Amino acid sequence: MNAPLKDKTTKDYSVFEDDIDVRNFDMRLILRLTHWIAPYRAQMLGAVALVLLAASAAVLAPVVVSRVVVDGILLPTADAAAPDFGQKALAHWLDGVTGLHPLVVACGLYALWTALWALFGHGFRIMLARAVLRGLRDLRRDLFAHLERLPSTFYDRVAVGRVMTRLTNDIETLFELLAGFGVLLGEFVPFFVAVTIMLALNPTLTFELLALLPLAALATFIFRVVSRTVYRGIRSSVSRLNENLQENLSGIEVVQLYGREQINYDRYTAINRENRHKENRAVAIESYYGPAMDSMAFLAMATIIWFGGHHVLSGAASLGSVILFAQFADMLFRPIVAMGEQWNVVFRAMASCERIFQALDWDEALKEPAHPTPLPADLKGKVEFRHLDFGYVPGSPILKDVSFTIAPGEKVAIVGPTGSGKTSLIRLLCRFYDVPAGTILLDGIDIMEVAPSEIRRRVGVVLQDFHIFSGSVYDNIALGNPNITRADAERAAKLVHADPFISALPQGYETPLTERGRNLSHGQRQLLAFARVLAMNPEVLILDEATASIDTETELVIQDALAKLTEGRTSIIIAHRLQTIREAHRIVVLTQGEVREIGTHAELIARGGVYKTLYELQVQDVKAETAS
């Protein structure tokens, strides 16, 4: 990755909180979408060709009625010079060939054009839908892939709901937009063809009618200006409604336990009321605008009767062309009406685009070396921290000058009061965050020189904050890794003593778990998270409070099993219960981000420092118990 990385301190995550709203028409946003549509340009071109064909057929049908039927058959006196796009000649020729009544031939022609119109229109719509759906599917995939690879720094600060809607609703809006373009196209093409015919038939009357267009445009403009703030208000209230609901649902248990239902409901109601108010305003505005646009056709009709009538009387126009104009009157305004309708969608879609691209362009990534150094095939497991300083936010250091070395195969425990930075240290080792070069070394290799994914494949960590997915028990242990077979999963489960409870589940390893594994006990979930790491068979094993919710007996069983497994394997164990770390060769005491003490159990006790105090507290319990 050669793109220069922005300094972390300049990242402004609040942009994800803001309601994005596009005020000015920004074609670039829409144009950028073509990047995803481009692979399907053949279908797009096909769609355009079809819509042109459909439009031509759409225009020819009324021409047959007015020029062939009315002017040619019903009132054969009329002016024969006006263009008929070859329809008269065609009808005449067909007449000659088939020998049928001219009216029947005209009907046949009419039927043909209508059928083609319907057929091509259908072809156009489905081709367009196909191209657009595929393009957006690709966009969705790209966005997902991007989000999937954003680092922890991002998810520490941005709520999942905020990025999720970009993948779901915003892309749906884009579909509306692109399908809407199809509608617009479907309206515009007949418009242009109609205008061409009208101009050819009777330019004067055409200009008289076109004079009405600015009126429609003005109405549309006013509508847009008035409705903009209202629509913005609606979008903002809707996103607040969703946010409130989402938060309420994800914390529903706390909500119910602490009796917050009423307060939350009241807050939701307030937003919902605001939303209703805004929606009603929008309805009012649209009710002024919509019927006004329909009225345009009536205005045109009056114009045609008045002006067109006088042209007919003065002989400047044929009656047939006036009838044709009357039929086209509707077509003339439809693009503007459609545009007025689409306008809102367009702006909504531009806001969606903006949100999608904002997430897609968010160039936050872990520093990846241009040429990553591979870790040795046979990892010894020497871990070295050298003067490591770290803070999540500038100005509040979490780790200060941490230096110590873990020898290959050594078991090291990290203890310390809560919030002292133990988990943070582990996160750095697993490359969840960037560290200054040369501060953490794995087998002598600076971890900043190694691809993060490689480190994570080789270093297994049982997170303090594990997540259980909905899916089967087996899925949760294998996590989609095809190399982990059912037998591997069972072996891992047996190691952590999870097999007995899993086998007792209704469907054993295939039992479905609900969201976050809520149908298991907390300890059972933790055992699964533990098993899933062992199934990876990592070369360095890190346990961050991996047995905090496990009872002592089970823990002892696990410890015995683990002792064999981790023989000669580097492992780091973080625990508050000192009993958990009894197998450790050495102990590192971390307080407020600093290494306070380091040494074997006996050494630390002898030193009489923090560890000894911690230890005595726990020993006291046992002493008290044995004394009684």
Add this chain to the structure above:
Amino acid sequence: MACFFCALSARGPGLIQMDIARNKNADRNPLWRLLPLVHRNPWRFWGGMSLINLGRLLEAFMPLALKMGIDRMAAGDGRLAFPALAILGLMVARYIAFNFGRRYVREVGVEVAFELRQRLYWHLELMGPRFFAGYTTGDLMARAINDISLIRQMIGLGTRLLFVLGFSGIIAFVFMLHQSVSLTLLLLPALPFFAVFGWVLAAKIFNQSTIVQEGFSNLSAQVQENLNGIRTIQTHAQEAHEIRRFEDTSSHYARDYYRLMFFNSALNAWMLAITGFTTLLIVGFGGAQVVSGEISVGTFTAFIFYLGMMLSPVKEGGVMVTLFQRGGSAAARIFEILDHEPEIRDAPDAAPLDRIGGAITIRHLSYRHAGRSHEREGGWPALDDVSLEIKSGEMIAILGRVGSGKSTLLRLIVRLLDPAPGSIYLDDRDIRMLPLAQVRSQVTLVPQDPFLFATRLGHNIAYDNPERPTEEVWRAAESADLETTIRRFPNRLETQVGERGVTLSGGQKQRASLARGLIRETPVLLLDDCFSSVDTETEEFILSRLKTLRQGRTTLMVSHRVSTARHADRILVLDKGRVAEIGTHQELLAKRGLYAALERAQGRRDELTQALVAEGAVAEGSQS
């Protein structure tokens, strides 16, 4: 319109089969069930409809004016001002009718959406764990967002199209009859023939739109779950696999969507073909009648316009049908949620107690979780015939292996799960006979999983009542030994907590959740393994404070540490859902049962200590 009825006859899709009592209304058609909501504003709705229909009626006069104009033109008559002005007049009147009519009808749609949101939200507030096991958050969100907006569209636009199109079809028919009976009768037999294929397509659209909506729900749910577990996925370097999985889901969705678009478009094309064909009849036969002088050119033109009007129901019917189809399945999906009766609710004769003392009696309590009824060999019910007497003011520690039913017991006491009648008593009253609100306000459970909201730390601690004074918040923080930690944060109580508390350490999260429980100072406090991520020193500090704080009030605490249990008056050991033993620390040690074994297990460390003491490594002071 026929398709409107197929929507009526369709039943809501049952996504998940659950053994939950369903509302008896569940069998009724979802669209009919929306009617009472619409009828909250009957005047507005039907008034609006009437106005729109009036507008349509006015529209129907336009071709008459047109006919007059054209006939005059054909006759060389120059009196064209009247037809032109008549059209303008009609335009104004129609505008007024439509403006108000549409507004009223759409306002009803907005109102129904408002009401449905309110109901859905409140309903979800009452749902229990069984319900939430069946629906993911992503799914519920999709319903609340998309389905309600589909219903609004259906009411605001769909019903308008339904009534209006039907009406304008009839008006047009009448006017056509008036113009030329023979021409009109010619059209009649063709129409039903055309309708049939439309019906078939509409039925397909209905099924497909349900599939698409479900697909969207799945997609949302998958994204949500995936991003929630992003750290776990990244730790295991499974991003590529997840991306592939997502690609599958979204391709599937795109395919389903395409099918929907295909049917929609086919319906559209079919409607167009019908229009074409009927116009053809008019042009052919009408043209012949003009030639034979039976009707005038004006009548012929007017007829074509009426035809357009009469066909508008058939043409725009596609839109209407789609709106109804999607609205119908959306309503079914909303009612599916609303039909779940709350698992846990007040008994009809529940009455509050004046004061809760805090004595808890448990009699032969057994509990099996949903979906765990056919456990295989080696399985056991979560709780099995538990009987227990807890005096007011007692502090009880609960120990037991993983999955032995500790959390289940605590959750039953707050009625987060519902116990069988007569199995749990609070102050000698069956808790099922107490209002749920009283139980939850007098019994506080601090759950095992410390969930924090993405808001300020202070708001999280004072979650039950946002009005609490700051001093109370600080006091609770102090009791949970969080005070010094908070003082170290630059923004103190205003510190923004990441989603679910991601920006806090494990112990900080747990203590924040504890503080949230302690601030309530309720007569009964249930702590579910609240010290597991906290170091011993901190735990010791909190427990000693807790002992004075909870003096005279009942406290139950689950723990895996014998050191914690030591603080309790009595210790309850659960094993495979049964009470293995109960008694004071000494009693249980003397019993040489499970607790003693547990204690011995922790005693391994003791051996080590003794060895060290022998070495003189442990200072004298620690032995006193």
